[in-house]
Amino acid sequence: xxxxxxxxxxxxxxxxxxxxxxVLMRGQHSxxxxxxxxxxxESITKIFMAxxxxxxxxxxxVEGDSTWLVDNKYEASQPMIDLLLETLHKMxxxxxxxxxxxxxxxxxLASNHVKVEVxxxxxxxxxxxxxxxxxxxxxxTATYFIGHETQDLVGTTCFREGDKIPVIVYQPGFRGFIAPxxxxxxxxxxxHKIVNLNVxxxxxxxxxxxxxxxxxxxxxREGKGxxxxxxxxxxxxxxxxxxxxxxMLSSFTNLNFDxxxxxxxKIELDTTFSRxxxxxxRITDTKGETHELKxxxxxxxxxxxxxxxxxxxxxxxxxxxxxxVLDQKDxxxxxxxxxxxxxxxxxxxxxxxxxxxxxx
Numbered sequence: 260x261x262x263x264x265x266x267x268x269x270x271x272x273x274x275x276x277x278x279x280x281x282v283l284m285r286g287q288h289s290x291x292x293x294x295x296x297x298x299x300x301e302s303i304t305k306i307f308m309a310x311x312x313x314x315x316x317x318x319x320x321v322e323g324d325s326t327w328l329v330d331n332k333y334e335a336s337q338p339m340i341d342l343l344l345e346t347l348h349k350m351x352x353x354x355x356x357x358x359x360x361x362x363x364x365x366x367x368l369a370s371n372h373v374k375v376e377v378x379x380x381x382x383x384x385x386x387x388x389x390x391x392x393x394x395x396x397x398x399x400t401a402t403y404f405i406g407h408e409t410q411d412l413v414g415t416t417c418f419r420e421g422d423k424i425p426v427i428v429y430q431p432g433f434r435g436f437i438a439p440x441x442x443x444x445x446x447x448x449x450x451h452k453i454v455n456l457n458v459x460x461x462x463x464x465x466x467x468x469x470x471x472x473x474x475x476x477x478x479x480r481e482g483k484g485x486x487x488x489x490x491x492x493x494x495x496x497x498x499x500x501x502x503x504x505x506x507m508l509s510s511f512t513n514l515n516f517d518x519x520x521x522x523x524x525k526i527e528l529d530t531t532f533s534r535x536x537x538x539x540x541r542i543t544d545t546k547g548e549t550h551e552l553k554x555x556x557x558x559x560x561x562x563x564x565x566x567x568x569x570x571x572x573x574x575x576x577x578x579x580x581x582x583x584v585l586d587q588k589d590x591x592x593x594x595x596x597x598x599x600x601x602x603x604x605x606x607x608x609x610x611x612x613x614x615x616x617x618x619x
Contacts, residue, residue, distance in 0.1 A: 295419065295428065297347040297377060297401065304397050305378040306343065311371055314443035318343075334450040346430060346440045347377065353414050353427045364406070364425050368418050372404040373441045408436035451515040453542075453550060453585060458508045460544050465490070466602065467539040474604035478504055480545070489605060499608045507608075510600045511542060516591040520582060523590060531555050531582065532590075538602050554593070554602065555582040 297303065304322075309315035318335060319328050327335035356364050376399055383394035406416035406425070414427040415438045430437055442448065465477040467490060475490040485508070487499045536553040543549040557577040583593045 295352045295426070296350050297379075299379070300344040300348045302379045302381070303344065303347070303377060304380050307376040307378075308373055308441060308443040310373045310443035312443075314445075316443055316445040316448055318448060329445050329448045333445075334452065335448050336450045339448055343440055346437050349430045349433075350428045350437060351431060353429045356416070356425045356427060358424075361424055364416055365418070368404050368406040368416060368425060372406050372418075373438075373443050375401075375403040375405055375441055377401040377403075405438055405441045408438055412436055446519055446521070449519070451518070451591075453514045453516055453552060454511050454544075455513050456511045456542070456544055458505070458511075460546075461508055461511060461542070462545045462547070463541075463543040464508065464511070465539075465541040465543075466604075467541075468537075468604060469535045469539070470537070471604060474606060476605035476608070478508065487605075487608060496605070496609060498610075500610060503608050507600050507603070510598075514597070514601075516583060516585065516593045517580060517597075518592050520590040520592050523582075527558065527582075531558070532584075536584075537581070540601065551586055552593075553584045553587075555584075557582045557592070 304320050306318045307315070308318075317330050318340065319331060320326075321328060325337075327337070327340045329335045378397050379400045380395055381398045381400070382392040383396065385392050402420035404418040404420075406418070408415055409427055413434065413436060414429045415436045416425055417428045418425040428437065461480065463477060463479045465475075467475045472491050473489070476496070477488050477490060478485050479488065485504065487496045487504065488494060489496055532555060534555070537556055538554045540552040540554070541549055542552075557580055558575055559577050578595070580592045580594055581598075583591050585591055
């Protein structure tokens, strides 16, 4: 009898253990799908990305600020950062890859991927549902290998370090694949901001027009107001259009360029940028920091420089965008539309309403 009872107890215990194993396995599978994303993106301190083309970038959060830096040097584009953080937070596992296809997908991931390392601020002591947190430090909490899109263009192949098999990830509610959001090239991550100044933060705005020095001028702060002077003789000019000047000064709030000028044709490097700039804009804030923007005409077809070098034939120029060199470092493209209120000659503010010809 005792032996029979012992057997029953052993059987029940084994059944309990089996049931526990099943529950744990289900829990692990469910956890695998639930914890693939980054739950607390606000704790992310750094994201490092590298691809197979030797591109790499480090995006780091400035402590105590919402600003992010690219390679600890350049201000990052906040919309780009926000989209990346949103992706890390919302991405989910759609499915594990088919076991038969796993070797080929793993091989494809090994040869072409973007490695993404996520670092977060964690605490050595984190008790009572994060109410007691002590001894913070930075820790790499996840490493992903982002691959190519699936055939339906909704999922993206991905492998997370520590897992055994690749998966297909997607973002619920987003019709597309998330791979293009993980970019290892540093340039697209850099901010396009030139200045972001409230009128009260502007000390001086100077526009030099080399081809028409009599039209070069400066708007200078004087107390709570501004005065206008011509650069040619540094004389004040009374009677300027204060409304037009106010509109111009307001343009420096969130002033951005269009894009970085990548792969500028050599013929333009040798000709366009060797010429005198079309305009030279200098913006100085009340802290004494100055930003300079030199503008140059952009040909629609660079070969026209050889065929039609006459700069009075302005129909050969791009009527939408200009080249610009920002702070003597970066060559960028700016839009006439954005700078329409800024790159106007002195006569415009003196009631003559004359704009600079695109060909000048």
